[in-house]
Amino acid sequence: MNHMNPASADSDSTLPHAVVSTDSVFGAPCWVSLTTRDLEAAEAFYTAVLGWTFRTGRLGERFRTALAGDVPVAGLAAVASVYRMAVAWTPYFAVPSADETVARSRERGGTTAVGPLAFPPGRAALLADRDGAAFGIWEGQLATGWEEWRKAAPVSVRLHTRDAFDAAIFYGEVLQWAGGGEGCCEVQYDGAEVVLRSGGETVARIHSGALGQAPDPTIRPHWQVHFTVDDLPACVAAARAHGGTVVRWEDGAREAVLTDPDGASFTVREGAAE
Template sequence: MTQHRTPAAHPAEVVSTDSVFGAPCWVSLTSRDLPATEAFYSAVLGWQWRSAKLGERFRIALADGAPVAGIAGMAGMWQAAVAWTPYFAVRSADEVAGRVQERGGTVAVGPISFPPGRGALLADRDGATFGIWEGSLFTDWETWRRAAPAFVRLHTRDAFDAAIFYGEVLDWASARPGCCEVQYEGEEVVLRSRGDIVARIESGAVESAPDPTIRPHWQVHFSVPEVAACARAAELHGGSVLREGPDEAVLRDPDGAQFTVTSRRER
């Protein structure tokens, strides 16, 4: 098993989405087989698990005791795609859902109240799925950032058009204090919150094709100490390696959900 240890976090300072609005604040995965999913990610990412208040079909992944991700064993019941989904912090889930529809996106689920907050599952104009969350966070945002994801990356047809869409619905680069900063670096859009890179948007070869690896989608990158060790663990536990380099590997779990492991020195 690959154990990933992170430095002790500073005392919690962020308790609600008001403080980090517009930034990724959580990631979740749908699963067909919850025990198998738990075993796979325990082996590959060294996670532990606890139950969630939403019921027995939901689990919370822990890294050194800090909540880092949610798993919902509902893919079969909902006929939902098995995929990792990033959630962005918002001040009003209802307002953001309305903006998404006004700008040509789709509201798939919600907004629905899930104490201690309110969330929705949405899709942008090109069909890339993402979530929004309003209310209290599962853990301090800084703790979550240190414990698991390095960032999330949107692979889409037009990075600049996508940046405009998300900027308008999530208040990026707005006049509001504390909003996320957007920078254009070549063909890529980079999103920063509190000085950290939290998301990237890139254009790519995503013509209409049946292969989900090249359709517009958000890819979750997890920060790990040893990329090669994670790749070998994925292969040994029923997953596969789609692409591997010295500092990054794209993996697929046994259910088919893709994610990326990125070396901590590359963050």
């Protein structure tokens, strides 16, 4: 399952490696992966919509590494049907120890779907928080370095959940946010959202509606991956032309929610990532 591997670009895998380790940016998103049923359709779609190219991972024809230029930026895996997994984009967070992170998640009511498993030069696991939102963790070296990854394909992630405060406590404890140590993330409260920053950049948000409101029972908690594009109308048009669906977008808006031909949801935003 090398879609879980945020490393090994040179070794033809799809999880993140380089000289920068997860110790330097722990708690921050460091990779994103797509679980799909139709790899060829996904390749054609994301080539047209995001301009990516692809290469095959060493684990076989079911796996691809997406490249922006020559920089690995995401993993794709056609395993949704084989392993009965949801078709979805999933963020992976950098951690110093996968074992310790999984233990903290379990202690706080989270669940473990896969792992931790070894994917040299690192280890990965797929988890879910106590409200069911799936996320991954990665311990090890990062693909081309965290800053280069973010520059090549600017990405941020937003958790849509029922209770932002409760979620922030869970992730803060599990991923060791705001611990004060070198490399850890900073947490701030911004209106209706909890904002996660790393190295001065906004890398994640947790949203549940206006602060002080009661939790919304109609929300299905999930992490939404946001990609930055130069031309949003062209991106939306390409998505429509290649079998995708426009879930939400208005002319003049800087952000659109799309689904790919297999139904995986993601957001594209024109301009700087937020």
